[in-house]
Amino acid sequence: MSAIFTVTMPKWGLSMQEGKVNLWLKEVGDTINPGEEIIEVESEKISGAVEAATSGVLRRQVAQPDEVLPVGALLGVIADADVSDELIDDLVTRFQAEFVPPTEDEADAGPQTQTVQVGGVQLRYLKLGADAAGAVPLLLIHGFGGDLNNWLFNHEPLSASRAVYALDLPGHGSSTKDTGIASLDALAEVVVGFMDAVGIECAHLAGHSMGGGVCLAVTRRAPQKVKSLSLIASAGLGAEINGGYIDGFVAAASRNAFKPVLQQLYSDADLVTRSMIDDMLKYKRLEGVEAALTKLSAGLFAGGVQSEQLASAVSGKPVLVIWGEHDRIIPASHASAIPGATVKVLPGQGHMVQLEAASEVNKLIESFIG
């Protein structure tokens, strides 16, 4: 029995409604294996590759480079070599005739964020993927000034075979803003409370930047709740941190002031679009954010020095360390701080490596946590 598979515009994150085709990574006639990258698509100026879910031959490139298509639109067709062109053309014709782009409301009807109260703090989180027997869930923890959308290109891909949670830390995203928290341990206490509240006995933790420091602090506080740690450009593994970035982030009040600050995060400065800056400004202008960030930065990164070194907290847990080679916020040299850890420094990448090199990071994590 031969099969025909459609490749469609993916939905990365909650807000994505359309994507732009950058380029095809496979030519018509190429043999495709599951997991291979077929086409590069861009959303919110972040580009990512659509991976094959199946094996076959790329038979059609329906979408053309620079085309902007709604989520779910047909990009190409993979089929076994023996499927006739007529059948494939018929399928393409029928698909295009029947395809209705999702309305904004339907788009909203996708996975919804939820909130939970932990010790007087309201936390927003997003759970993707189903609880599976024997599968230890994964908890994603963003960095300073970030939120659960920092995992836009990681969250869904990692949720194929397990439940994956991403939360907004206190002071961030849509969680309670001014909680007075000024230490990694206090953040860890909230995270542990969160795990209890949503019924996570034990999880793989993945943390980015300050979120990595939080993962380490959770491990120190409640080792029984931690199965493994994936630390991406993590805090807590050395003294240095770009104090200019931290202070600039806290102080920036306008687009023009914010842009050069945010550009330090990325290897490709063009990724810092106006709408990204606008979104960050919207966050920063929420009541309590400035106070929260000021307290947190003073507690954790005063004077461009990290106040906590937590490499020893891992106490024998499996650890994966990922870093961007050209990280301008926390130097990649910190990657070797944990003896025995699996370390991967991605060449050419910056601090937001999980966004800029999402599929590579996803693969590393996937294979690390199994």
Next chain:
Amino acid sequence: MPAKSSRPTVVGIIANPASGRDIRRLTSRASVFPNAEKASMIVRAIAGLEAAGVRDVLVMPDNGSISGIVFRALGLSGDQTAAGPRFVDMPVDGSAADTLRATEHMCEAGATALIVLGGDGTHRAVAARCGKVPLLALSTGTNNAFPEMREATVAGLAAGLVASGAVPPAAGVRQNKLLRVSCDGRDDIALVDVCVTAHPYVGSRAVWDCAQVEDLFVTFAGADGIGLSAIAGQLEPVSRAALHGLHVRCALPAQTPRRVLAAIAPGLVAEVGVRDYSRLMPHVRTVLTGRSGTIALDGEREIEFDAASHIEVRLDPHGPLTIDVAATLTYAAQHRLLRGYIGDAA
């Protein structure tokens, strides 16, 4: 219709545009009496006068707030030779002097009655100049003891009947008492009360704080009166006809066991301490000295004095004459002055 005398009857009307505007609007709940209503009262009084056969009515002029309305209401042309009321030809400066001037002028013009619209103060000014011409005293407000609240049409009728002689003075006119005050060479009068206060300034004139009242002299005091005389009225009512008046010596309520509640201003009932009181007999002089303060005449502070001042108060039984509206019209009824039949000559 009554009384045809050889010369035409002249009646004057005096209305004070400034009455009813003093500080008692603030310190009590005294009414603001609109000048438009005063003008309307004049028009109604004229109707009564004309019905009683008076053809020559003299009206006090003012800056226009009353006279202008009267002028329009009666459709006057400004031609002073035409029939109808005339405005006295005199300078107007908007002060109490206008009232004095108008009174003198009307009396010289032969008025045999004056209708006065105002409060105690206005009547006091008229009384100082009107001699033996009887007054028909009409109150324009809630704050007066001397003039009465009554409908101006009826008042005009009564004034006309007395002025023309149709009702004889013995039937319609009453003698009032007067208080004469002299202080360091200044002489003045009061129709209802003289109040010696501790307040050092004439200031905004009205007296409303009983704590400042030291001596009170009254010509008459109704138990149902309003104003300072009401204090006396609750101690020993004195009628307008009685020969005597009353002298009350006040004290702070805390300093005397004798206290009285009195309506001393509209909306203001106060407790007044009384040291003692005595009848004030005609012509007996009461002398006060050794203090400083102000003397209020008919409720308004007029004279400041000091410790060296010599104050004399005495009751004069020969004050102004006033027309008793009820008695006049009762006489008219008894004598059928206003009755007639179809076919009677006008």
Next chain:
Amino acid sequence: MARKITYQQAINEALDQEMSRDPSVIVMGEDVAGGAGAPGDDDAWGGVLGVTKGLYAKHPGRVLDTPISESGYVGAAVGAACNGLRPVAELMFIDFMGVCFDQIFNQAAKFRYMFGGKAKTPVVIRAMYGAGFRAAAQHSQCLYNIFTHIPGLKVVIPSNPYDAKGLLIQSIRDNDPVIFLEHKALYTMEGDVPEESYVVPFGEAAVVQEGDDVTIVAMGRMVNYAKDAAASLRKRGIQCEIIDPRTTSPLDTDTILESVERTGRLVVVDESHPRCSMASDISGFIAQEAFGALKAPIQMVTAPHVPVPFAASLEELYIPSPARIEEAVMKVKEYR
């Protein structure tokens, strides 16, 4: 946490949150409670369109119905602002500025300068504006340009629920007199609005969408018309950059200038009349500052120089439409 609410709810929420945060904030205006002294409910209306509904009960004594007496209560709001309150006076329809303008432009606007910097007048005057409701000539005007002309005033024209809330909160916290104008047609517009309090600063234009071909500057309701026009133009391969100044005083000239220098083409969309309007003002400023960058004459899409008509057929002609915006964009795009 962001959720969808209407423009009207966003304004109500901004007032509510600021009144809770700062006891010196009061709301006054004709029928802002709606029922003072009447035998029925004290807050029957909550504003003529219900924008202030519910505030009366939540903030006792601080939502004040006024007589229909615009000079009186707008002036009182100004005076109260001089004496430590942060009043939000609702003028109902901006057309009513005619009966209280002195208190706004001769008093509130000038105090600080006339008094040598010693006065602070944190008053907000809210009013609805704009055509489209068959409300005719005295209840439909767009008069923000008149206020923009006056030094000492700030003028705010939110085009969506998010901006409405953030700009109103900024207006209330601002220490200068602010004219806050709400388009009637936007009250029912829904959008994502965070539950938390937040501010949108003045003088920061929003780049509603980016594009390299033509710059469209639009404000208030016209932003949404510009978006409609841009969506249609996109199908024709024309990428419009839409800039919403959000505040006309202060005006973010940098963002407009930067955009026009890149696109070389400018269309200004303004619901008010063409003479001495924001359209002519922005056009003049760009002609002066970016003449060399212009590849085509600037186009203004405005209402005509006539009062707002009543009849639907005329009013629809009066209001600038997406079609007219599209036409203007094509004109600047095709200019050779």
Next chain:
Amino acid sequence: MSSPLTREGLLQAYRTMRTIRDFEERVHVDFATGEIPGFVHLYAGEEASATGICMHLNRDDYIASTHRGHGHCIAKGVDPVGMMAEIWGKRTGTCKGKGGSMHIADLEVGMLGANGIVGGGGPLICGTALASKLRGTNNVGICFFGDGASNQGTIFEAMNLATVWKLPVIFVAENNGYAEATSSNFSVAVENIADRAGAFGMPGVIVDGFDFFAVHEAAGEAIRRAREGHGPTLLEVKLSRYYGHFEGDQQTYRAPGEVQKLRDTKDCLMQFAKRVTSRGELSMADIEAIDREVKTMIDDSVVQAKAAPLPLPEDLMTDVYVSY
């Protein structure tokens, strides 16, 4: 009834009235030489009103004034030295030379500004009074206005609002008989501005504006009443201005000798001095000492004003907004 003025109170009253008089007389002289720019409207003759009223006020009470505002400023405690510099358009002026005679204000002492718009102050003072009322202080607001402003809609609206909201406001109608050159006999439809009070549900009282004691006492009652929460009052002060509507006005619309007669017979300073000295409450020496002291101060204020720097070019663009 308010308690009698103490010796200190009498001295203060005289000093304030004398300061206003000398200030205005001096501005009159200097204006005539062409040294003072712009328009000035002098308060000379009306001193008893501002003084008798403002003596009851404290710093947190507000007054709204008029284009004829110098007297109100001085009575409310604005520094005459700064005022003189302001009138001379100097950088050291109360308003840094940006306001001038018609806009002198000092919110620090509760002076909400002279006002170039006739009737402009009524609504504003309702606002300061509303703020006082909502904050639960017992402060009051005084709205000074003239017979001209008594015909403005803003004043009617303000009086209505003050009663509707039961605000602690005293509307002080300073009726000097002329709105610019037009007689109030012509322009005011009623004999007394106070008569309008009834229409707005408040008491209306007339006082003699040449008599400090009359103004002081009536104002004391009205202000007490307002502080105790009983609402607004309209106080009509009948007075006269000695100079023209503005400086340079030849006043040919006035009767010959009208002003001189008032100066000779009713002048508030003269009456006051006679009254207090004849009763021995103050001595002539007291009066003369104040006269000398005030003259020195006014002379000095002019010397300082003349010597003071003009505003700088950079001052043009400042003080428009708190932030922009």
